[in-house]
Amino acid sequence: xxxxxxxxxxxxxxxxxxxxxxxxxxxxxxxxxxxxxxxxxxxxxxxxxxxxxxxxxxxxxxxxxxxxxxxxxxxxxxxxxxxxxxxxxxxxxxxxxxxxxxxxxxxxxxxxxxxxxxxxxxxxxxxxxxxxxxxxxxxxxxxxxxxxxxxxxxxxxxxxxxxxxxxxxxxxxxxxxxxxxxxxxxxxxxxxxxxxxxxxxxxxxxxxxxxxxxxxxxxxxxxxxxxxxxxxxxxxxxxxxxxxxxxxxxxxxxxxxxxxxxxxxxxxxxxxxxxxxxxxxxxxxxxxxxxxxxxxxxxxxxxxxxxxxxxxxxxxx
Numbered sequence: 140x141x142x143x144x145x146x147x148x149x150x151x152x153x154x155x156x157x158x159x160x161x162x163x164x165x166x167x168x169x170x171x172x173x174x175x176x177x178x179x180x181x182x183x184x185x186x187x188x189x190x191x192x193x194x195x196x197x198x199x200x201x202x203x204x205x206x207x208x209x210x211x212x213x214x215x216x217x218x219x220x221x222x223x224x225x226x227x228x229x230x231x232x233x234x235x236x237x238x239x240x241x242x243x244x245x246x247x248x249x250x251x252x253x254x255x256x257x258x259x260x261x262x263x264x265x266x267x268x269x270x271x272x273x274x275x276x277x278x279x280x281x282x283x284x285x286x287x288x289x290x291x292x293x294x295x296x297x298x299x300x301x302x303x304x305x306x307x308x309x310x311x312x313x314x315x316x317x318x319x320x321x322x323x324x325x326x327x328x329x330x331x332x333x334x335x336x337x338x339x340x341x342x343x344x345x346x347x348x349x350x351x352x353x354x355x356x357x358x359x360x361x362x363x364x365x366x367x368x369x370x371x372x373x374x375x376x377x378x379x380x381x382x383x384x385x386x387x388x389x390x391x392x393x394x395x396x397x398x399x400x401x402x403x404x405x406x407x408x409x410x411x412x413x414x415x416x417x418x419x420x421x422x423x424x425x426x427x428x429x430x431x432x433x434x435x436x437x438x439x440x441x442x443x444x445x446x447x448x449x450x451x452x453x454x455x456x
Contacts, residue, residue: 144349145332147362148276161193161308162235162261165253169225170233172200185271187327188263189215190224193305195259197226201283211289211301215330217271220282226259235263246311247319262308266327269414272443273407275393275400279345284330297329343392353380353388361401365408366426369401402428406442409435413451420447 192212199206199214201222208214208224216222235250251257271277287293288301304322334346348354360377361369374397375382389397405427412423424435440446445453 144355144358144362148270148273159264160235160239161247161249162233162259162263163249163251163257164226164233164259164261165255165257167225167227167230168233168252169230170223170235172221172223185268186219187215187217187266187268187271188219189213189266189323189327191262191264191301191304191326193260193262193308195226195257197224197259197261199224199285206283206285208285209287209289211287211298213286213288213297213301213326213330215266215284215327216282217268217277217280217284218282222283224261247308247316262304264323266323268327269411270331272410274403275345275348275395279347280334284334286330286333293333294329297326297333300325300329343394345393348392351388351392353378353385354392357385357389357397358400361404365401365404366428369398371397374401402438403442406439409439409447410443410450413447420451423447 190208190213192208192210194210196207196209199208199222201216201220206214231252233252238250240248271280286297288297300322304319304326307318307322348358357374357378360374367373371382371386375385378385380388385397389395389400393400395403409423409427412418412426413420420435421432424432427435429435429438436446439450443450
């Protein structure tokens with residue numbers, strides 16, 4: 140059931156990955172911890188920064204915690220939470236994003252610091268992740284996803300993608316940017332899969348609901364056929380429980396109702412369709428379960444902070 144729901148969510152994910160630059164640093168240094176991005180809704184493509192340690196090691200500090208990063212480690216920040224990376228203590232303060240050459244870039248720019256051979260090479264980039272507009276998923280993710288791609292339990296696909304990304308960044312061959320974008324997509328999906336499947340089961344949230352014996356069946360039914368004329372009785376039947384038990388499980392684990400979850404998922408799918416297709420808004424409204432375009436406009440605006448027309452326009456800029 141977990142895989143069914145996870146696959147449905149990942150199938151809907153629209154990703155535009157772009158490797159930004161490489162940091163090659165020697166000696167002791169550190170970046171500042173200024174937050175890069177906000178967590179709020181209303182953005183057609185929420186941006187997720189990530190780092191890949193191509194060579195060497197460094198520390199990462201975020202929200203009062205420190206982690207040691209090694210070669211092959213991948214870290215992503217679903218909400219752009221402020222963080223700092225560095226080597227040693229009391230090193231020079233660097234601002235790689237401010238030291239980048241002006242665009243357009245023919246190759247991946249390398250920002251160098253310190254004297255002598257670099258002790259660390261860090262690939263820095265971002266991912267536009269539509270799935271963060273689905274509130275239940277967003278609320279289930281941590282501010283930091285940290286996976287050791289070279290560890291035994293990381294999986295061969297992630298390990299291979301990271302190795303290939305580093306090789307492509309070093310080769311500077313024609314078409315490398317396109318290859319890197321595809322590799323970025325694979326790495327992000329693997330990070331999400333690792334986070335969902337490896338996270339300890341908690342009492343609340345979408346990740347817990349996926350493995351819940353009652354909610355798992357219900358979510359699989361919803362994601363398997365989101366356009367079906369679902370009702371609480373039909374969802375309860377699909378879950379093999381009473382309406383009362385189903386509604387209680389939704390409130391206790393997801394802090395919502397079954398039908399509101401259906402509505403939120405349909406509106407999220409509508410947000411993806413608005414960006415990724417030229418389908419008329421009236422048809423998208425019907426597919427989302429709304430009898431009129433006006434009713435759809437009101438519901439969409441309430442959930443995403445702007446009307447569908449504006450959402451579609453912003454997604455093209």
